[in-house]
Amino acid sequence: AQSVTQLGSHVSVSEGALVLLRCNYSSSVPPYLFWYVQYPNQGLQLLLKYTSAATLVKGINGFEAEFKKSETSFHLTKPSAHMSDAAEYFCAVSEMDSSYKLIFGSGTRLLVRP
């Protein structure tokens, strides 16, 4: 069965500092991996996705993530945090041979200090 673990329910960084949000997955087949962002009172917006092409994936708003099969990880990073990055971030996994059904991690709330 697939699962996703996000370490840290809350991450706090200073504006301009590196953002690192951790995600580890479990899947018996090659996975698709996603990062979504949810701003307050809004739906989910796709940040980036891994679909078996390049292991380093670049997304919107300066975010990127690296797929590491040996570590079963897909951590999200951004070199320099901006106040507007404050939101809830969800890592999700889907099996390549399934119907795009997503299994979500528990989420990480990113706080950005001025």
Next chain:
Amino acid sequence: SAVISQKPSRDICQRGTSLTIQCQVDSQVTMMFWYRQQPGQSLTLIATANQGSEATYESGFVIDKFPISRPNLTFSTLTVSNMSPEDSSIYLCSVDGRAPEAFFGQGTRLTVV
């Protein structure tokens, strides 16, 4: 990409009543998904709705409580039946993007009093 409209965006309902949430997509899609996000929690898949067949429910969710309709390739409804305060959540509609990726509606914020 797909544009998804959900109605209502929010509602406050009395316990014991039912609420039907509508999901409209601007293009034809094969699969539509309904998720629940309980307060402070992550998203949990309720069911997958394919046009022309019965919805497929995940463990812990049953049709009597969450009946789903999928009359065509651009529309679906989710009904939350006989509501209790524990049903207070955000309900989100999602569609497969065949990219692959999933697109989400803005959600319906339900409060049961």
